[in-house]
Amino acid sequence: MYLTVRNATKTYGPFTALDSVSIEIEQGEFVCLLGPSGCGKTTLLRLIAGLSRLDGGDILLEGAALSDLPARKRGFGIVFQSYSLFPNMTVAENIGYGLKIRGTSRSEMARRVAELLELVKLPDVADKYPGQLSGGQQQRIALARAIAVDPRLLLLDEPLSALDAKVRAELRGEILHVQRTLGIPTLMVTHDQEEALALADKIICMNHGVVVQAGTPEDLYQRPKTRFVAEFMGISNLLSTDAVRRAFPALLATRPEGPDDRVVACLRPEQIGLIPAPDGSATATVRGISFLGNLRRLEVDSAVGPLIVETHGAAPCREGDRVTLSIAPEACTWVADDMARQMAESPA
Numbered sequence: 001m002y003l004t005v006r007n008a009t010k011t012y013g014p015f016t017a018l019d020s021v022s023i024e025i026e027q028g029e030f031v032c033l034l035g036p037s038g039c040g041k042t043t044l045l046r047l048i049a050g051l052s053r054l055d056g057g058d059i060l061l062e063g064a065a066l067s068d069l070p071a072r073k074r075g076f077g078i079v080f081q082s083y084s085l086f087p088n089m090t091v092a093e094n095i096g097y098g099l100k101i102r103g104t105s106r107s108e109m110a111r112r113v114a115e116l117l118e119l120v121k122l123p124d125v126a127d128k129y130p131g132q133l134s135g136g137q138q139q140r141i142a143l144a145r146a147i148a149v150d151p152r153l154l155l156l157d158e159p160l161s162a163l164d165a166k167v168r169a170e171l172r173g174e175i176l177h178v179q180r181t182l183g184i185p186t187l188m189v190t191h192d193q194e195e196a197l198a199l200a201d202k203i204i205c206m207n208h209g210v211v212v213q214a215g216t217p218e219d220l221y222q223r224p225k226t227r228f229v230a231e232f233m234g235i236s237n238l239l240s241t242d243a244v245r246r247a248f249p250a251l252l253a254t255r256p257e258g259p260d261d262r263v264v265a266c267l268r269p270e271q272i273g274l275i276p277a278p279d280g281s282a283t284a285t286v287r288g289i290s291f292l293g294n295l296r297r298l299e300v301d302s303a304v305g306p307l308i309v310e311t312h313g314a315a316p317c318r319e320g321d322r323v324t325l326s327i328a329p330e331a332c333t334w335v336a337d338d339m340a341r342q343m344a345e346s347p348a
């Protein structure tokens with residue numbers, strides 16, 4: 001394993017921000033740390049970067065402990081959310097900063113800066129100052145500066161979150177292109193599940209200072225282990241065992257053994273089929289249809305409450321239509337109801 005974080009614990013006074021967190025990053029892998037605000041993502045990134053100290057556990061790079069190595073000796077590249085470029089230096093000076101400290105010659109530095117500007121698709125801005133660039137351009141330069149010194153690990157802390165949607169999507173593609181071209185093992189913090197799904201080889205989903213599930217984007221989206229992960233990874237219809245028994249008994253075939261209140265059925269909106277049913281066999285009514293460009297999202301009232309259904313292409317029905325719902329048993333994932341347990345355990 002290239003980077004191993006083993007039982008990392010971090011407390012702030014009485015508050016435990018990270019509770020025995022273990023993660024792994026392989027050589028060349030793009031890993032996203034995903035979770036809601038305050039779950040401990042940045043805390044973990046800062047520990048790996050050497051910007052704060054562990055209260056327990058280890059961080060190993062290629063088997064060697066990093067704990068006593070100060071941040072500047074770890075050889076990592078970091079990009080933060082807010083553009084952290086030096087405002088009084090040109091783009092070329094910003095990118096060349098780390099190289100200069102290492103005593104790189106002027107000609108080599110100029111060559112490398114030009115190469116990096118090509119890589120981030122901004123070949124003509126070497127002599128500009130950060131204030132003369134857009135937010136997206138500044139983040140490209142911050143990325144170029146982070147990779148200038150051939151880092152052993154690239155750490156990205158919400159690098160896209162200050163940008164508007166279109167620039168964010170563009171830069172997302174650029175980050176992936178740069179990471180794939182150079183093969184730098186990368187850890188990116190994000191609270192945006194779509195971003196994590198689009199970029200990561202592996203997603204590590206966190207909540208309340210612990211890792212709740214780690215796996216490929218497909219694993220987390222299609223095979224969430226808990227209700228929290230199912231809900232965090234996108235829209236899901238969550239049905240109790242009782243509701244499934246009443247409305248879709250065929251889905252019980254895949255239900256694991258155990259008490260009714262421990263699991264819920266997760267159905268993604270695109271896994272539910274709609275068939276117009278004018279003949280009286282209908283089991284649901286279409287309440288609303290939103291046009292989302294590439295798909296349509298339908299709100300359906302069923303015997304077990306409202307469900308969200310998504311279809312590509314033309315809508316198979318109109319608002320008010322009566323329909324039947326079709327769900328293939330294999331489309332249903334049974335997940336542990338961690339939310340119900342949390343509610344039951346909370347003193348309030």
Ligand SMILES: Nc1ncnc2c1ncn2[C@@H]1O[C@H](COP(=O)(O)OP(=O)(O)OP(=O)(O)O)[C@@H](O)[C@H]1O
Nearest residue numbers: 012015017035036037038039040041042043044191
């Ligand atoms: N220096 C600190 N002192 C006290 N509490 C802190 C400190 N830094 C972080 N925390 C707390 O630790 C928890 C985890 O913070 P962290 O910044 O790691 O979360 P995050 O998942 O990165 O969230 P966000 O997406 O909002 O940045 C939060 O509840 C935060 O308030």
